[in-house]
Amino acid sequence: MWYNAxxxxxxxxxxxxxxxxxxxxxxxxxxxxxxxxxxxxxFYDFLTYAFFAVYIGKAFFPSSTPSASLLAxxxxxxxxxxxxxxxxxxxxxxxxxxxxxxxxxxxxxLMGIAITGLALTPPHSMIGIAAPILVIFFRMLQGxxxxxxxxxxxxxxxxxxxxxxxxxxxxxxxxTQHLAVLVSGLVGFALANLLDERQLQDFxxxxxxxxxxxxxxxxxxxxxxxxETFPAAEGAPRERVPLRPYIPIALIGxxxxxxxxIGTYIGNYMTTYAIATLHMSAKIAFAPTVVFGLCGVVxxxxxxxxxxxxxxxxxxxxxxxxxxxxxxxxxxxxxxVRSTAALVGATAVLAVLLDVSVIPMITWLTESLPAxxxxxxxxxxxxxxxxxxxxxxxxxxxxxxKVTGNPIAPAWYWTGAAAVGLVGILLTHESAPRxxxxxxxxxxxxxxxPT
Numbered sequence: 001m002w003y004n005a006x007x008x009x010x011x012x013x014x015x016x017x018x019x020x021x022x023x024x025x026x027x028x029x030x031x032x033x034x035x036x037x038x039x040x041x042x043f044y045d046f047l048t049y050a051f052f053a054v055y056i057g058k059a060f061f062p063s064s065t066p067s068a069s070l071l072a073x074x075x076x077x078x079x080x081x082x083x084x085x086x087x088x089x090x091x092x093x094x095x096x097x098x099x100x101x102x103x104x105x106x107x108x109x110l111m112g113i114a115i116t117g118l119a120l121t122p123p124h125s126m127i128g129i130a131a132p133i134l135v136i137f138f139r140m141l142q143g144x145x146x147x148x149x150x151x152x153x154x155x156x157x158x159x160x161x162x163x164x165x166x167x168x169x170x171x172x173x174x175x176t177q178h179l180a181v182l183v184s185g186l187v188g189f190a191l192a193n194l195l196d197e198r199q200l201q202d203f204x205x206x207x208x209x210x211x212x213x214x215x216x217x218x219x220x221x222x223x224x225x226x227x228e229t230f231p232a233a234e235g236a237p238r239e240r241v242p243l244r245p246y247i248p249i250a251l252i253g254x255x256x257x258x259x260x261x262i263g264t265y266i267g268n269y270m271t272t273y274a275i276a277t278l279h280m281s282a283k284i285a286f287a288p289t290v291v292f293g294l295c296g297v298v299x300x301x302x303x304x305x306x307x308x309x310x311x312x313x314x315x316x317x318x319x320x321x322x323x324x325x326x327x328x329x330x331x332x333x334x335x336x337v338r339s340t341a342a343l344v345g346a347t348a349v350l351a352v353l354l355d356v357s358v359i360p361m362i363t364w365l366t367e368s369l370p371a372x373x374x375x376x377x378x379x380x381x382x383x384x385x386x387x388x389x390x391x392x393x394x395x396x397x398x399x400x401x402k403v404t405g406n407p408i409a410p411a412w413y414w415t416g417a418a419a420v421g422l423v424g425i426l427l428t429h430e431s432a433p434r435x436x437x438x439x440x441x442x443x444x445x446x447x448x449x450p451t
Contacts, residue, residue, distance in 0.1 A: 027160045027169060034222030035156055036176040037215055038108050038149045044180040044212045045115050045142065049077050050394060051188045051271050051289065052205035059123040059201070060132045071398060078395055079136055080143030084383040091148020092379030095155065096372060099228045103152040103375065108223060110145035112216035114138045119209035147387075150362075151379025158366045158374075159229035163433050164308060170363040171304025178296020178355070181268060185289035187211055188271070192282040200282075230371055241372045250381050252427050253365040256316075257385035259421025260358040263323070265393040266414050267292045267354065270347055272394070277407050284340050288347035295351035303359035311432045312360040316425045323353040324418045331411035357421075367431050389417070 049056065057063075057073030087107075095103035117138040124131040154173055161169035187208050195204045270292065274285035307315040330346035362378070369377040393413075400409035 027157070030222055031160070031226055032157070032169070032172055034219055034226060035104065035153045036172050037219035037222075038104065038111060038146075038153060039173050040176040040180040041108075041111055041115065041212060041215055041219070042146050042149065042180075043177040044184045045111075045209070046077070047181055047184040047268050047289070048188070048205070048208045048212065050268055051184065051286070052200070052208065053077065053272055053394075054275065055201045055205045056135075059205075060121075060135050062124055071395065075395060076132070076136055076139055078392055080139035080146075081387040081390055081392075083140045083143035084147035084387045085380065087144035087147025087149075088151060088379035088383035089147075089376065091145075092151040092376035092383075094148070095152035095375030095379070096230070100152040100156040100159075100230055100375060101223070101226050101228050103148060104156070104226070105220065105223050107145045107149040107152070108216065108219045110141060111149070112213060112220070114142035114145065115209055116213050116216075117141075119206045119213070143387075147383040148379055150382045151375040151377070154362060154366050154378050155371070155374045156226075156229050158363070159371065165305075166367055167304040167307035167312065167360060167363045167432065168301060169304070170366060171300050171359050173362060174304075174355070174359050175297060175300040178293045178300055181293030182290060182297055183293070184208070184212075185271075185286055185293050189283070189286035189290060192286055230375075241370055243373065246369060246373070246377065249365065249368050250377065252424050253361075253381040254385050254388075255420055255424030256361040256365070256428075257382055258389045259417045259424065260354070260361055261385050261390045262393050262417035263350075263354045263414055263421075264358070265390050266397060266410050267347065267351055269394045269397065269410070270343070273397075273410065274343060276398070277401055278335065278338050278343075280338065280343070284343070287340060288343050291344050291348050292351045295348055296355045299352055299355045300359055303356045304363065306356075307360040307363065308432060308434060311430050311434070312364045313425065313428055313430050315360045316357050316364075316428070317422075319353045319357040320418070320422050320425055323350065323357060324415065324422060326350060326353060327415045327418060328408070328411045331408040335407040357425075364428055364431050368429075 053073045054069075057069035057071075061069050061072035061076070063069040063072070091103050091107055094106070115138075118135060121131060121134045121138070150173070154170060157169050157172065158166050191200060191204045191208060268289065270288040271285045274280040274288065275282060303315060326349060330350050333342050334346050362382070365381060366374060366378050397410040397413055400413065401407060
Protein backbone atom coordinates (compact mmCIF):
# COMPACT_ATOMS: atom_id res chain seq x y z
CA MET A 1 0.00 0.00 0.00
CA TRP A 2 1.54 3.33 -1.02
CA TYR A 3 0.62 4.88 2.28
CA ASN A 4 2.29 2.12 4.31
CA ALA A 5 -0.69 0.26 5.75
CA UNK A 6 -0.72 0.53 9.51
CA UNK A 7 -0.96 -2.73 11.48
CA UNK A 8 -3.65 -1.26 13.70
CA UNK A 9 -5.97 -0.87 10.76
CA UNK A 10 -5.69 -4.52 9.81
CA UNK A 11 -6.19 -5.58 13.44
CA UNK A 12 -9.35 -3.51 13.51
CA UNK A 13 -10.76 -5.52 10.63
CA UNK A 14 -10.21 -2.96 7.87
CA UNK A 15 -9.35 -4.54 4.51
CA UNK A 16 -6.17 -3.56 2.72
CA UNK A 17 -6.60 -1.70 -0.56
CA UNK A 18 -4.85 -3.93 -3.07
CA UNK A 19 -5.25 -1.46 -5.92
CA UNK A 20 -2.64 0.88 -4.45
CA UNK A 21 1.04 0.56 -5.38
CA UNK A 22 3.04 -1.06 -2.62
CA UNK A 23 6.38 0.65 -3.05
CA UNK A 24 5.70 4.35 -2.58
CA UNK A 25 7.76 5.97 0.17
CA UNK A 26 6.27 9.47 -0.06
CA UNK A 27 2.99 11.28 -0.73
CA UNK A 28 2.45 12.89 -4.16
CA UNK A 29 2.74 16.68 -3.96
CA UNK A 30 -0.72 17.22 -5.45
CA UNK A 31 -2.26 15.05 -2.73
CA UNK A 32 -0.51 17.02 0.00
CA UNK A 33 -1.69 20.25 -1.61
CA UNK A 34 -5.29 19.05 -1.77
CA UNK A 35 -5.31 17.80 1.81
CA UNK A 36 -3.78 20.89 3.39
CA UNK A 37 -5.65 23.40 1.18
CA UNK A 38 -8.49 23.41 3.71
CA UNK A 39 -6.14 24.42 6.51
CA UNK A 40 -4.71 27.14 4.31
CA UNK A 41 -8.18 28.49 3.54
CA UNK A 42 -9.12 28.32 7.22
CA PHE A 43 -6.22 30.47 8.32
CA TYR A 44 -6.49 32.81 5.36
CA ASP A 45 -10.15 33.35 6.21
CA PHE A 46 -9.78 33.96 9.93
CA LEU A 47 -6.67 36.11 9.53
CA THR A 48 -8.31 38.22 6.86
CA TYR A 49 -11.24 38.68 9.23
CA ALA A 50 -8.86 39.62 12.05
CA PHE A 51 -6.92 42.04 9.86
CA PHE A 52 -10.05 43.82 8.68
CA ALA A 53 -12.06 43.45 11.90
CA VAL A 54 -12.26 47.22 12.30
CA TYR A 55 -13.71 47.68 8.80
CA ILE A 56 -16.03 44.67 9.08
CA GLY A 57 -17.34 46.05 12.36
CA LYS A 58 -18.18 49.37 10.73
CA ALA A 59 -19.88 47.64 7.78
CA PHE A 60 -22.13 45.29 9.74
CA PHE A 61 -22.16 46.64 13.32
CA PRO A 62 -22.19 50.45 13.05
CA SER A 63 -21.80 52.29 16.35
CA SER A 64 -20.90 55.74 17.56
CA THR A 65 -18.22 54.12 19.73
CA PRO A 66 -15.39 52.59 17.64
CA SER A 67 -14.39 50.12 20.38
CA ALA A 68 -17.98 48.83 20.61
CA SER A 69 -18.07 48.25 16.85
CA LEU A 70 -14.75 46.39 16.99
CA LEU A 71 -15.87 44.24 19.93
CA ALA A 72 -19.10 43.33 18.08
CA UNK A 73 -17.06 42.35 15.04
CA UNK A 74 -14.71 40.20 17.12
CA UNK A 75 -17.66 38.62 18.95
CA UNK A 76 -19.13 37.60 15.58
CA UNK A 77 -15.73 36.19 14.66
CA UNK A 78 -15.92 34.15 17.86
CA UNK A 79 -19.44 32.88 17.09
CA UNK A 80 -18.00 30.67 14.38
CA UNK A 81 -16.09 28.77 17.03
CA UNK A 82 -19.29 27.76 18.81
CA UNK A 83 -20.19 25.38 15.98
CA UNK A 84 -16.71 23.87 15.72
CA UNK A 85 -17.29 21.15 18.33
CA UNK A 86 -20.51 20.16 16.52
CA UNK A 87 -18.68 19.89 13.22
CA UNK A 88 -15.86 17.95 14.84
CA UNK A 89 -18.27 15.32 16.14
CA UNK A 90 -20.42 15.04 13.01
CA UNK A 91 -17.74 15.25 10.32
CA UNK A 92 -14.92 13.76 12.40
CA UNK A 93 -17.03 10.69 13.06
CA UNK A 94 -17.91 10.60 9.38
CA UNK A 95 -14.19 10.35 8.64
CA UNK A 96 -13.93 7.28 10.89
CA UNK A 97 -17.06 5.57 9.58
CA UNK A 98 -17.07 6.36 5.84
CA UNK A 99 -13.43 7.26 5.26
CA UNK A 100 -11.22 10.34 5.27
CA UNK A 101 -11.97 11.33 1.66
CA UNK A 102 -15.76 12.03 1.80
CA UNK A 103 -15.30 14.01 5.02
CA UNK A 104 -12.60 16.17 3.42
CA UNK A 105 -14.74 16.88 0.35
CA UNK A 106 -17.71 17.95 2.48
CA UNK A 107 -15.72 20.31 4.70
CA UNK A 108 -14.05 22.08 1.78
CA UNK A 109 -17.34 22.64 -0.04
CA LEU A 110 -18.92 24.17 3.08
CA MET A 111 -15.88 26.37 3.66
CA GLY A 112 -16.11 27.70 0.11
CA ILE A 113 -19.79 28.60 0.55
CA ALA A 114 -19.13 30.36 3.86
CA ILE A 115 -16.22 32.54 2.79
CA THR A 116 -17.94 33.53 -0.47
CA GLY A 117 -21.17 34.35 1.34
CA LEU A 118 -19.41 36.61 3.83
CA ALA A 119 -17.57 38.48 1.08
CA LEU A 120 -20.80 39.15 -0.83
CA THR A 121 -23.09 40.09 2.07
CA PRO A 122 -24.35 43.70 1.67
CA PRO A 123 -23.57 46.15 4.51
CA HIS A 124 -25.94 47.20 7.29
CA SER A 125 -26.62 50.49 5.50
CA MET A 126 -28.23 48.58 2.61
CA ILE A 127 -30.18 45.70 4.17
CA GLY A 128 -30.31 46.62 7.85
CA ILE A 129 -30.47 43.90 10.49
CA ALA A 130 -30.32 41.18 7.81
CA ALA A 131 -26.63 42.02 7.29
CA PRO A 132 -25.33 40.98 10.73
CA ILE A 133 -27.68 37.97 10.71
CA LEU A 134 -26.19 36.73 7.45
CA VAL A 135 -22.66 37.35 8.68
CA ILE A 136 -23.33 35.35 11.83
CA PHE A 137 -24.83 32.50 9.77
CA PHE A 138 -21.81 32.30 7.46
CA ARG A 139 -19.42 32.40 10.43
CA MET A 140 -21.31 29.52 12.07
CA LEU A 141 -21.28 27.51 8.82
CA GLN A 142 -17.57 28.16 8.50
CA GLY A 143 -17.03 27.00 12.06
CA UNK A 144 -19.01 23.79 11.50
CA UNK A 145 -16.90 22.95 8.45
CA UNK A 146 -13.60 23.80 10.11
CA UNK A 147 -14.49 21.73 13.15
CA UNK A 148 -14.52 18.65 10.95
CA UNK A 149 -11.61 19.62 8.71
CA UNK A 150 -8.55 18.99 10.88
CA UNK A 151 -9.35 15.44 12.01
CA UNK A 152 -9.74 13.70 8.63
CA UNK A 153 -6.94 15.66 6.95
CA UNK A 154 -4.40 15.11 9.73
CA UNK A 155 -5.32 11.43 9.91
CA UNK A 156 -4.85 11.16 6.14
CA UNK A 157 -1.38 12.74 6.23
CA UNK A 158 -0.22 10.55 9.12
CA UNK A 159 -1.57 7.35 7.55
CA UNK A 160 -0.15 8.19 4.13
CA UNK A 161 3.32 9.14 5.39
CA UNK A 162 6.27 6.75 5.76
CA UNK A 163 6.29 5.70 9.44
CA UNK A 164 9.54 7.48 10.30
CA UNK A 165 8.52 10.72 8.55
CA UNK A 166 5.12 11.31 10.09
CA UNK A 167 6.26 14.46 11.83
CA UNK A 168 7.51 15.99 8.59
CA UNK A 169 4.38 15.23 6.58
CA UNK A 170 1.97 16.19 9.34
CA UNK A 171 3.84 19.49 9.66
CA UNK A 172 2.47 20.45 6.25
CA UNK A 173 -0.79 21.25 8.07
CA UNK A 174 0.88 24.03 10.02
CA UNK A 175 3.15 24.98 7.14
CA THR A 176 0.19 25.80 4.93
CA GLN A 177 -1.45 27.68 7.79
CA HIS A 178 1.58 29.93 8.03
CA LEU A 179 1.78 30.20 4.27
CA ALA A 180 -1.80 31.46 4.43
CA VAL A 181 -0.76 33.89 7.17
CA LEU A 182 2.01 35.16 4.91
CA VAL A 183 -0.26 35.45 1.87
CA SER A 184 -3.05 37.15 3.81
CA GLY A 185 -0.56 39.54 5.35
CA LEU A 186 0.83 40.40 1.93
CA VAL A 187 -2.69 40.86 0.53
CA GLY A 188 -3.61 43.11 3.44
CA PHE A 189 -0.37 45.06 3.12
CA ALA A 190 -0.94 45.53 -0.63
CA LEU A 191 -4.54 46.67 -0.16
CA ALA A 192 -3.52 49.04 2.63
CA ASN A 193 -0.99 50.66 0.30
CA LEU A 194 -3.18 50.71 -2.81
CA LEU A 195 -6.44 51.87 -1.24
CA ASP A 196 -7.31 54.69 1.11
CA GLU A 197 -9.25 54.25 4.36
CA ARG A 198 -12.61 54.84 2.72
CA GLN A 199 -11.95 52.32 -0.05
CA LEU A 200 -10.77 49.72 2.49
CA GLN A 201 -14.00 50.28 4.39
CA ASP A 202 -16.25 50.11 1.33
CA PHE A 203 -14.81 47.19 -0.65
CA UNK A 204 -11.13 46.53 0.10
CA UNK A 205 -11.76 43.90 2.75
CA UNK A 206 -14.19 42.10 0.41
CA UNK A 207 -11.47 41.77 -2.22
CA UNK A 208 -9.24 40.06 0.35
CA UNK A 209 -11.93 37.44 1.10
CA UNK A 210 -12.71 36.81 -2.57
CA UNK A 211 -9.04 36.15 -3.29
CA UNK A 212 -9.25 33.28 -0.80
CA UNK A 213 -12.11 31.67 -2.73
CA UNK A 214 -9.81 31.09 -5.71
CA UNK A 215 -8.41 27.97 -4.03
CA UNK A 216 -11.82 26.31 -3.61
CA UNK A 217 -12.25 24.81 -7.13
CA UNK A 218 -8.72 23.36 -7.02
CA UNK A 219 -9.24 21.84 -3.58
CA UNK A 220 -12.53 20.19 -4.51
CA UNK A 221 -11.20 18.82 -7.79
CA UNK A 222 -8.08 17.24 -6.35
CA UNK A 223 -9.73 15.96 -3.17
CA UNK A 224 -12.17 14.01 -5.32
CA UNK A 225 -9.21 12.15 -6.84
CA UNK A 226 -7.52 11.28 -3.54
CA UNK A 227 -7.06 7.62 -2.55
CA GLU A 228 -8.57 6.46 0.74
CA THR A 229 -6.22 5.71 3.63
CA PHE A 230 -8.91 4.21 5.87
CA PRO A 231 -11.43 2.44 3.63
CA ALA A 232 -14.71 1.15 5.04
CA ALA A 233 -14.98 -2.61 5.45
CA GLU A 234 -17.46 -4.00 2.94
CA GLY A 235 -20.38 -5.71 4.64
CA ALA A 236 -18.93 -5.26 8.12
CA PRO A 237 -19.13 -2.41 10.63
CA ARG A 238 -16.05 -0.76 12.08
CA GLU A 239 -14.78 -2.40 15.25
CA ARG A 240 -15.58 -0.30 18.31
CA VAL A 241 -12.64 1.01 20.31
CA PRO A 242 -13.05 1.82 24.04
CA LEU A 243 -12.60 5.54 24.63
CA ARG A 244 -11.74 5.59 28.33
CA PRO A 245 -8.03 4.67 27.93
CA TYR A 246 -7.58 7.67 25.64
CA ILE A 247 -9.14 10.31 27.90
CA PRO A 248 -5.75 11.30 29.44
CA ILE A 249 -4.33 11.74 25.92
CA ALA A 250 -7.29 13.92 24.96
CA LEU A 251 -6.94 16.10 28.07
CA ILE A 252 -3.23 16.60 27.49
CA GLY A 253 -4.03 17.37 23.87
CA UNK A 254 -6.43 20.14 24.93
CA UNK A 255 -3.72 21.63 27.16
CA UNK A 256 -1.16 21.58 24.36
CA UNK A 257 -3.39 22.81 21.56
CA UNK A 258 -5.14 25.35 23.80
CA UNK A 259 -1.81 26.90 24.73
CA UNK A 260 -0.62 26.90 21.14
CA UNK A 261 -3.91 28.34 19.95
CA ILE A 262 -3.76 31.30 22.31
CA GLY A 263 -0.20 32.04 21.20
CA THR A 264 -1.07 31.74 17.53
CA TYR A 265 -4.16 33.91 17.76
CA ILE A 266 -2.38 36.62 19.73
CA GLY A 267 0.43 36.55 17.18
CA ASN A 268 -2.08 36.91 14.37
CA TYR A 269 -3.85 39.67 16.32
CA MET A 270 -0.77 41.87 16.10
CA THR A 271 -2.14 43.85 13.14
CA THR A 272 -5.33 44.82 14.97
CA TYR A 273 -3.26 45.37 18.14
CA ALA A 274 -0.86 47.71 16.34
CA ILE A 275 -3.70 49.71 14.77
CA ALA A 276 -6.22 49.87 17.63
CA THR A 277 -3.92 49.88 20.69
CA LEU A 278 -0.55 51.25 19.56
CA HIS A 279 -2.18 53.60 17.00
CA MET A 280 0.31 52.71 14.28
CA SER A 281 -0.53 53.12 10.61
CA ALA A 282 -2.01 50.22 8.64
CA LYS A 283 1.05 50.18 6.38
CA ILE A 284 3.27 49.35 9.36
CA ALA A 285 0.73 47.22 11.23
CA PHE A 286 0.60 44.51 8.55
CA ALA A 287 4.38 43.96 8.77
CA PRO A 288 4.40 41.73 11.90
CA THR A 289 1.75 39.48 10.41
CA VAL A 290 3.88 38.96 7.31
CA VAL A 291 6.84 38.17 9.57
CA PHE A 292 4.72 35.81 11.69
CA GLY A 293 3.69 33.88 8.60
CA LEU A 294 7.19 33.89 7.10
CA CYS A 295 8.72 32.47 10.27
CA GLY A 296 6.23 29.61 10.22
CA VAL A 297 6.92 28.87 6.56
CA VAL A 298 10.65 28.70 7.32
CA UNK A 299 10.63 26.59 10.50
CA UNK A 300 7.50 24.38 10.41
CA UNK A 301 8.85 21.58 8.21
CA UNK A 302 12.21 21.76 9.95
CA UNK A 303 10.49 21.29 13.30
CA UNK A 304 8.48 18.34 11.97
CA UNK A 305 11.58 16.65 10.54
CA UNK A 306 13.51 17.33 13.74
CA UNK A 307 10.76 15.71 15.81
CA UNK A 308 11.12 12.59 13.64
CA UNK A 309 14.81 12.39 14.49
CA UNK A 310 15.10 13.45 18.13
CA UNK A 311 11.51 12.88 19.31
CA UNK A 312 8.35 14.91 19.75
CA UNK A 313 8.87 15.78 23.41
CA UNK A 314 12.27 17.55 23.31
CA UNK A 315 11.23 19.59 20.26
CA UNK A 316 8.16 20.76 22.18
CA UNK A 317 9.94 21.31 25.50
CA UNK A 318 13.07 23.37 24.81
CA UNK A 319 11.50 26.17 22.72
CA UNK A 320 8.44 26.04 24.98
CA UNK A 321 10.57 27.06 27.98
CA UNK A 322 12.29 29.82 26.00
CA UNK A 323 8.93 31.13 24.81
CA UNK A 324 7.56 31.30 28.34
CA UNK A 325 10.32 33.66 29.49
CA UNK A 326 10.32 35.79 26.30
CA UNK A 327 6.70 36.92 25.96
CA UNK A 328 6.60 39.70 28.55
CA UNK A 329 9.95 41.31 27.56
CA UNK A 330 8.90 41.24 23.89
CA UNK A 331 5.61 43.04 24.52
CA UNK A 332 7.27 45.56 26.82
CA UNK A 333 9.69 46.40 24.04
CA UNK A 334 6.89 46.75 21.47
CA UNK A 335 4.68 48.94 23.66
CA UNK A 336 7.49 51.26 24.78
CA VAL A 337 9.42 51.73 21.54
CA ARG A 338 6.49 51.48 19.12
CA SER A 339 8.74 51.33 16.07
CA THR A 340 8.65 49.08 13.04
CA ALA A 341 11.94 47.44 14.03
CA ALA A 342 10.75 46.62 17.56
CA LEU A 343 7.39 45.35 16.33
CA VAL A 344 8.89 43.12 13.64
CA GLY A 345 11.87 41.90 15.65
CA ALA A 346 9.91 40.93 18.76
CA THR A 347 7.23 39.24 16.67
CA ALA A 348 9.87 37.21 14.82
CA VAL A 349 11.45 35.88 18.02
CA LEU A 350 8.10 34.87 19.52
CA ALA A 351 6.92 33.34 16.24
CA VAL A 352 9.98 31.11 15.83
CA LEU A 353 9.84 29.79 19.40
CA LEU A 354 6.09 29.20 19.19
CA ASP A 355 6.20 27.48 15.81
CA VAL A 356 9.01 25.07 16.67
CA SER A 357 7.29 24.04 19.89
CA VAL A 358 3.75 23.70 18.51
CA ILE A 359 4.45 21.67 15.35
CA PRO A 360 4.99 18.26 17.06
CA MET A 361 1.87 18.65 19.22
CA ILE A 362 -0.68 17.69 16.58
CA THR A 363 1.56 14.81 15.40
CA TRP A 364 1.86 13.52 18.94
CA LEU A 365 -1.90 13.60 19.42
CA THR A 366 -2.68 11.98 16.06
CA GLU A 367 -0.25 9.06 16.33
CA SER A 368 -1.27 8.41 19.94
CA LEU A 369 -4.81 7.50 18.82
CA PRO A 370 -5.84 4.31 16.96
CA ALA A 371 -7.10 4.58 13.38
CA UNK A 372 -10.71 3.75 14.24
CA UNK A 373 -11.13 6.89 16.39
CA UNK A 374 -8.31 9.04 14.98
CA UNK A 375 -10.35 11.35 12.75
CA UNK A 376 -13.01 12.13 15.36
CA UNK A 377 -10.53 12.13 18.24
CA UNK A 378 -8.21 14.69 16.68
CA UNK A 379 -11.16 16.74 15.41
CA UNK A 380 -12.89 16.91 18.80
CA UNK A 381 -9.75 17.72 20.79
CA UNK A 382 -8.69 20.35 18.27
CA UNK A 383 -12.17 21.86 18.06
CA UNK A 384 -12.55 22.04 21.84
CA UNK A 385 -9.20 23.82 22.15
CA UNK A 386 -9.95 26.18 19.27
CA UNK A 387 -13.54 26.87 20.34
CA UNK A 388 -12.57 27.57 23.92
CA UNK A 389 -9.46 29.62 23.33
CA UNK A 390 -9.27 30.56 19.65
CA UNK A 391 -12.77 31.96 19.54
CA UNK A 392 -12.25 34.05 22.66
CA UNK A 393 -8.59 35.09 22.62
CA UNK A 394 -8.84 38.20 20.45
CA UNK A 395 -11.99 39.34 22.24
CA UNK A 396 -10.45 38.72 25.66
CA UNK A 397 -7.22 40.59 24.97
CA UNK A 398 -9.14 43.51 23.46
CA UNK A 399 -11.36 43.58 26.55
CA UNK A 400 -8.36 43.32 28.89
CA UNK A 401 -6.66 46.24 27.19
CA LYS A 402 -9.85 48.30 27.42
CA VAL A 403 -10.49 47.49 31.09
CA THR A 404 -6.91 47.77 32.37
CA GLY A 405 -5.61 50.40 29.99
CA ASN A 406 -2.42 48.32 29.91
CA PRO A 407 -1.02 47.71 26.40
CA ILE A 408 0.89 44.62 27.51
CA ALA A 409 -2.21 42.84 28.84
CA PRO A 410 -2.03 40.33 25.94
CA ALA A 411 1.43 39.28 27.14
CA TRP A 412 0.14 38.26 30.58
CA TYR A 413 -2.64 36.21 29.03
CA TRP A 414 -0.22 34.50 26.65
CA THR A 415 2.30 33.81 29.42
CA GLY A 416 -0.35 32.03 31.48
CA ALA A 417 -1.30 29.93 28.48
CA ALA A 418 2.35 29.07 27.77
CA ALA A 419 2.76 27.88 31.37
CA VAL A 420 -0.22 25.53 31.03
CA GLY A 421 1.16 24.25 27.73
CA LEU A 422 4.52 23.55 29.35
CA VAL A 423 2.82 21.40 31.99
CA GLY A 424 1.08 19.51 29.19
CA ILE A 425 4.40 18.90 27.43
CA LEU A 426 5.88 17.43 30.59
CA LEU A 427 2.94 15.00 30.79
CA THR A 428 3.37 13.64 27.26
CA HIS A 429 4.88 10.26 26.39
CA GLU A 430 7.30 9.94 23.49
CA SER A 431 5.46 8.80 20.35
CA ALA A 432 8.00 9.22 17.54
CA PRO A 433 8.66 5.83 15.88
CA ARG A 434 12.44 6.33 16.04
CA UNK A 435 12.22 6.78 19.83
CA UNK A 436 9.25 4.61 20.85
CA UNK A 437 10.16 1.01 21.66
CA UNK A 438 7.08 -0.33 19.84
CA UNK A 439 5.72 2.53 17.68
CA UNK A 440 2.99 0.38 16.21
CA UNK A 441 1.54 -0.15 19.68
CA UNK A 442 0.68 3.51 19.85
CA UNK A 443 -1.64 2.97 16.92
CA UNK A 444 -3.40 -0.04 18.42
CA UNK A 445 -3.85 0.65 22.09
CA UNK A 446 -3.27 3.37 24.65
CA UNK A 447 0.11 3.45 26.37
CA UNK A 448 0.05 1.85 29.79
CA UNK A 449 1.01 5.20 31.29
CA PRO A 450 0.03 8.00 28.88
CA THR A 451 1.53 10.61 31.14
